[in-house]
Amino acid sequence: MTRHEEQGDAGRPVGRRPRALKAVGLTLAGALVLGVAAAGWAYWHLDRNISSVDINSALGDDRPPRAVVTPSANASPLPTGSLNILVLGSDSRSGEANRELGGGDSDGARSDTAMVVHLDAGRTRATVVSIPRDTLVTRPSCPLPSGAGTAPAYGAMFNSAYAVGGPVCAVKTVETLTGVRMDHYLEIDFSGFARLVDALGGVDVTTDEDIDDDQSHLHLRAGSHHLDGKQALALARTRHGIGDGSDLGRIGLQQMLVKALLARLSGAGLLTDPAKLYQVADAVTAGLTTDTGLDSLNELVSLGRSLRELTADRVRTVTMPVVTAPADPNRVVADEPAAGELWASLR
Incomplete structure (x- = not known):
């Protein structure tokens, strides 16, 4: 041995x-x-998913002032100040998935959905204000990447701002309309929204009336439904099968979806299921465009963590008060002074 x-x-x-x-x-x-x-x-992949636009540099200082943030007495590593975020749903058909979900080819892109999300100080409550895309507004001159600027337009449809000048012009038009500084910008396209809903396992909604819309391919009886991503996208886009066929009926459905998504996110157990968390994060970031203040996974995670106390029952959804435009019965204009009072309350 x-x-x-x-x-x-x-x-x-x-x-x-x-x-x-x-x-x-x-x-x-x-x-x-x-x-x-x-x-x-995984981090590298998710981080690279995010597209961004440098809105602050493009717009410079000719903007509404930022909100004054008073530091909390209890110091927290997470931000707690009030925040205004412009959230757009783009109807871009770029990419095969967007063309399929959007119903074929279409030149350019418009803001199919526009919401100003105001987070109260403390980030425990929020107000979501929808701006009808058919609203006639004064569209300001907007800078373009080429260095030139778009011509101002009076009585232009709100969603034309995105079409002529992209996210920068959308933000500038909203700030001109509201007098409220947009601290951040978030945009999600057709496929990104559908993928997010599917990653969450669908959403639960309740409709008050039958929806029968051949254009969005959505047919639902009044009542409760569990929708997959494609169906949820159709619900967000439908307008001809509900109410008077205007954008105002669709806004109510979009606001219902926002709360349904928030409820699903809160109950998905993402923090205890890494695989599902990655799936949801991949779905969110793949179809996302942000301003440069939110264009990294760290910044998005920090924002998400700061909203951990925000639940669906603490989100108030409203629509900017509007009336029929005098010159066009198919368009609307801001109803003053009610619209101005709403924006002043956010300021």
Whole structure:
């Protein structure tokens, strides 16, 4: 028997135990390295998913003032000040998935949905104000990437701002209309919205009337429904199968979807299910465009964590008060002074 094969207490050569421990250690180390590599790749992938636009540099200082944030007495690593975010749903048909969901080709893109999300100080309550896309507004001159500027337009449809000048012009038009500084910008396209709903396992909604819209391909009886991503997108876009066929009926459905999504996010157990969390994060970031203040996974996660106390029952949804436009019965204009009072309350 050699020196390395001396018998241990259990009658086995003691030289084999260090080799076994070494194998276990190498296995654990390899698993750790693979786990870190996988986490790093996931972070890199999600971070690269996000597209962004430098709105602050493009608009400069000719904007409404930022809200004055008073520091909380209880210091928190997360932001707690009030915040205004312009959230747009784009009807862009770029990419095969968007063309399929949007119903074929269409030149350019418009803001199919526009919501100003105001987060109260403390981030425990929110007000979501929808701006009808058919609202006639004064569209200001907007800077373009080429260095030129768009011509101002009076009595222009609200959603034309995005069509002529992209996110920068959409933000400038909203700030001109409301007098409220948009701290951030979020835009999601057709496929991104549908993928988010599917990643969450669908959403639950209740409709008060039958919806029969051949254009959005949505046919629902009044009552409660569990919708997948494609159906939820159709609900967000339908207008001809509900109410008077105007954008105002559709807004009510969109606001219902916002609350349904928030309720689903709150109850999805994302923090205890890493696989689902990654699936949802991948769906969100893949169809997302933000301003440069939210264009990293760290910044989005920080925003999301700051909203951990915000539940669906603490979200108030309203529509900017409007009346029929005097010159066009198919368009609306802001109803003053009610609209101005609403925006002043957010300021």
